[in-house]
Amino acid sequence: MGAAMRRIQAGNVLSAFGLGFTVPYLYVYVAQVRDLGASTAGVVLAVFAMAALAVLPFTGRAIDRRGPLPVLVGAALLAAVGAVGMGLAGSVPAVVLAAALLGAGTAVMQPALATMIVWCSSTSTRTRAFAMQFFLQNLGLGIGGLIGGQLVDESRPGSFLLLFSIEAAMFLVLAGIAGTVTMPRTPSITDPRPAAEGGMRALLGHRAMVQLCVLGFVLFFACYGQFESGLAAYGTEAAGIEPSTLGIALAANTAVIVAAQFLVLRFVERRRRTRVIAGVGLIWAVAWLFAGYAGLGHGSQAMATAAFITTYGLFGLGEAMLSPTVAPMVADLAPESMVGQYNSAFALVKQLALAVGPAVGGPMGAALHGPYIVTFVLFSLGITVLALRLGRKLTPAQDHPYLVARSRVVAQHKPDQRVAV
Structure with a gap:
């Protein structure tokens, strides 16, 4: 750095x-x-x-x-x-x-x-x-x-x-x-889209960014919006989890993120971003199935507690895969003169999901245990579908920058194959 x-x-x-x-x-x-x-x-x-x-x-x-x-x-x-x-x-x-x-x-x-x-x-x-x-x-x-x-x-x-x-x-x-930070450069306006009338109008006219915002809302709604509301209520009501165990589960989530972040980084950056996000949707669907077992599986309390903590751990693995994927994608989609507006729009989507998530998930997690699990398994699978659809709208540089950068390096260092006569 x-x-x-x-x-x-x-x-x-x-x-x-x-x-x-x-x-x-x-x-x-x-x-x-x-x-x-x-x-x-x-x-x-x-x-x-x-x-x-x-x-x-x-x-x-x-x-x-x-x-x-x-x-x-x-x-x-x-x-x-x-x-x-x-x-x-x-x-x-x-x-x-x-x-x-x-x-x-x-x-x-x-x-x-x-x-x-x-x-x-x-x-x-x-x-x-x-x-x-x-x-x-x-x-x-x-x-x-x-x-x-x-x-x-x-x-x-x-x-x-x-x-x-x-x-x-x-x-x-x-x-x-x-x-004390001296910014290395000031972005120059090189993209014709910033000239569109109204920054928000230009953003809403960018279909790939709109699709990414929809995907972001589902991501934050199905994960972060449930941590301290619906999932906590479900754990205590359906699975009989002690309140102190919620703290252990959150600690497990953080521990997985800290331990896995750089282990998964090389794997993530060498693959298409949208496919990584699609994989996160599948991982989170499995996480919700573990939560379903904890509350609806009629196993021992020890097994229910282990399954519930595993749910938070799997969420942490997905978060570690998302962090080097989603935020850079927002930046790469933005015209250079609208990076702040694109970042703010995505932050707004996140806040909306964090506001709606507890309002919907809290009552469901406390009272509608089966429907709660089914709903969020479907939302997780929806992440996979939305990510794959977004991949069709992105350029190779936006979806797989590592491969593009590597191709440029190979092209620049390609040996001269001419044979002297």
């Missing part, structure tokens, strides 16, 4: 480290520690998501006009203010306002960081750059959550103030590191 990329990745892992301190405990903090009730905690979580949905439609154009660097710094400062406000908030209006600032800031950071990675990488290095980002994010979240769990004490509100203060400090560190 170049100096700019190293600093971007360092800021990325530190901000994830800060988020890990507070994300697992936000509901408990609002409902119990501040004694504002479960309904207020639900509103806070909803505001956190809605703030992201409110700002993302405007983020991409700001990134493309001003550059990702000032947008990232502003978002990090906004998130830091929200984190401090959350730690000090003692009333409903204060905690809701803090949640809005924190949600908006963290949402804007995602496409800004992604665009900086695109600017600091080439088509041949982008796959590994995004794999590294995903690896470091999970590592930071896991370590932050582990340390935060040792510091938190529900009987001492001051311990939560410490957690939110550490989170704010990490956001300030991210802003400071980002401020």
Whole structure:
């Protein structure tokens, strides 16, 4: 990695480290520690998501006009203010306002960081750059959550103030590191599509990107949108999983991602991206079948627990395969002057899936156990179908950049086969 990329990745892992301190405990903090009730905690979580949905439609154009660097710094400062406000908030209006600032800031950071990675990488290095980002994010979240769990004490509100203060400090560190980054180049407008009237109109007219967004919604809806809602409810209600086991399952998910990320990278980058995504759909279908066995298989409790943890592990394997695949594809589909808008549009799709997923999966996982499993097995198989259909819309450079780059290298170094007479 170049100096700019190293600093971007360092800021990325530190901000994830800060988020890990507070994300697992936000509901408990609002409902119990501040004694504002479960309904207020639900509103806070909803505001956190809605703030992201409110700002993302405007983020991409700001990134493309001003550059990702000032947008990232502003978002990090906004998130830091929200984190401090959350730690000090003692009333409903204060905690809701803090949640809005924190949600908006963290949402804007995602496409800004992604665009900086695109600017600091080439088509041949982008796959590994995004794999590294995903690896470091999970590592930071896991370590932050582990340390935060040792510091938190529900009987001492001051311990939560410490957690939110550490989170704010990490956001300030991210802003400071980002401020020292010298971007290697400024994208030039070389594609005729940016001249189309209206950035969003041009994006919606790009059929391959629209198909990728649909695929992305199904991906996030069928996986991330179920982790802490539908799948957790299903595990406790249908499979009899202890709440503490949910933490073990999430730890298994993170462990598989950290262990498998670079093991699968060479396999992934040498194959067509859409076929890798199609394979993820099949892996996740098997994961949901394991979950079905855990809750509906009538085996022993030990077998049900092992099957449920395996479900989370298989999800982690799929995530490790997606990280070097989906985000680079978004970048390679984007015209050079619209990278920020494409990244923001895909982040918006992710947020929509994360908002809809719990609303649909939560009630189904708690009460409709059989239909819940069948529904998400079908959604996983739908990922495979959508990925294969998307592959027909992509150029070889977009779907299999490794092969294209290798072909160019071979062409450049092809020996002269003329024979002297």
